[in-house]
Amino acid sequence: MASVTTAEPRVGAPRAGAWVLGFALGGFVDGILLHQVLQWHHLLSLVPGEALRDIRAQILADGAFHVGMYAIAMVGLWMLWRRRGGFSGTGEDRRVAAAAAYGFALWQAVDTVVFHWLIGIHRIRVDVDNPLVWDIGWLVVFGGPSLLLGLWLDRTAHRGGTGGGRVAGALALAALVAGPAAALPPRGGETVLVLFREGLGPQAAFAAVAAIDGRVVWADPSGELLAIVPGDASPLRLLAHGALLIGTSPATAGCLAFTRT
Numbered sequence: 001m002a003s004v005t006t007a008e009p010r011v012g013a014p015r016a017g018a019w020v021l022g023f024a025l026g027g028f029v030d031g032i033l034l035h036q037v038l039q040w041h042h043l044l045s046l047v048p049g050e051a052l053r054d055i056r057a058q059i060l061a062d063g064a065f066h067v068g069m070y071a072i073a074m075v076g077l078w079m080l081w082r083r084r085g086g087f088s089g090t091g092e093d094r095r096v097a098a099a100a101a102y103g104f105a106l107w108q109a110v111d112t113v114v115f116h117w118l119i120g121i122h123r124i125r126v127d128v129d130n131p132l133v134w135d136i137g138w139l140v141v142f143g144g145p146s147l148l149l150g151l152w153l154d155r156t157a158h159r160g161g162t163g164g165g166r167v168a169g170a171l172a173l174a175a176l177v178a179g180p181a182a183a184l185p186p187r188g189g190e191t192v193l194v195l196f197r198e199g200l201g202p203q204a205a206f207a208a209v210a211a212i213d214g215r216v217v218w219a220d221p222s223g224e225l226l227a228i229v230p231g232d233a234s235p236l237r238l239l240a241h242g243a244l245l246i247g248t249s250p251a252t253a254g255c256l257a258f259t260r261t
Contacts, residue, residue, distance in 0.1 A: 014086040014168065015099040017079030021171045022103025022146075024073035028178040029104075029142070030111060031069065034124065035062045040134075045122040059195070059245065073175040080168045087165040091157035096167045098157070101150035108143030191217060192235050193247040196224040200242045208241030 034040050042058040043065045052058075087096070116123050116135050123131035124138045196205045202223020209216050213231025220226075228235065235246050 014080055014083040014092075015095055017076045017081075017083065018096045018099035018168065018171060019103040019106070020076030020079060021073060021175055022076075022100035022105075023107045024069050024076055024103075025100070025171075025174060025178060026104040026107025026111075026142075026146075027065070027069035027072070028175075030107070031062065031066050032178070035065070040125045040127070041122040043122060045126045047121050073178070077172050077175060080172065084165065084168070087168060088162050090162060091160040092162055093167045094153040094157040094160035096171075098150040098153035100167075100171050101146045101153065105143045105146035105150065108139055108146070112139055112143075191227050192230055194226050194228055194235065194238055194243050195245040196226070196238075196242050197244050198224065200224055204242060208238050208243065211241060212237050 035042060043061040044052050044058055047053070052061075086092070089095075112124075112135050115121055116131075124134040125131055128134060194205075194209070196208070202219065205219075205224055205226055206216060209226060209228050212233040212235065214228045214233075214235065215231075216226050216228050218227035238246060
């Protein structure tokens with residue numbers, strides 16, 4: 001009687017989804033930490049031209065970057081779901097985790113080599129005399145350990161179990177949390193940044209703040225980007241008075257709320 005063999009589960013396909021998720025998580029860490037918390041650069045910090053260097057363009061570009069990373073994460077989640085049957089192989093828990101670590105390291109390399117050095121739209125820090133040192137330092141601190149972790153997990157996969165699904169679930173949870181987390185305003189302080197439409201003018205912008213019983217504590221030279229302390233009324237009411245973006249809104253994935261005045 002002929003023996004029946006069971007086909008090995010396709011491990012490559014679920015690992016590809018983990019690669020994509022790791023790549024997206026690398027972008028989220030970059031955007032949240034460098035664009036928002038530390039504010040060492042915007043996505044388009046070094047792009048020439050007055051139009052693109054305007055704060056409106058910079059904030060919108062940062063927000064679009066977060067949205068793009070979230071879209072990539074959704075693709076990774078879909079890939080994992082489509083090939084979820086491949087999580088049952090021995091050592092698959094470590095292989096899936098290794099793939100995510102590789103994806104995270106890949107983002108660091110792509111961002112540094114392509115966007116920093118080849119295209120030159122920003123650097124890790126744009127306000128220092130030697131940005132190359134910071135670029136390399138970022139790769140060493142974030143890219144190198146992620147790559148080494150992936151290699152170690154791959155080499156020790158035989159010690160692992162069949163819990164690839166649990167690892168994939170943890171990655172999915174991290175991706176689902178990272179997107180909304182990027183849109184949260186910073187804690188502490190009552191100041192809200194409000195960006196009004198171009199051409200509105202400072203007089204109308206200040207009048208709009210007064211209409212909600214707010215107080216202006218800072219204004220840029222145009223008078224259309226204001227830091228305000230809202231009154232009892234919600235600052236979202238300023239949308240009816242010509243406001244385009246408000247720091248408490250997730251419209252730009254939280255980037256306006258973290259922008260320093």
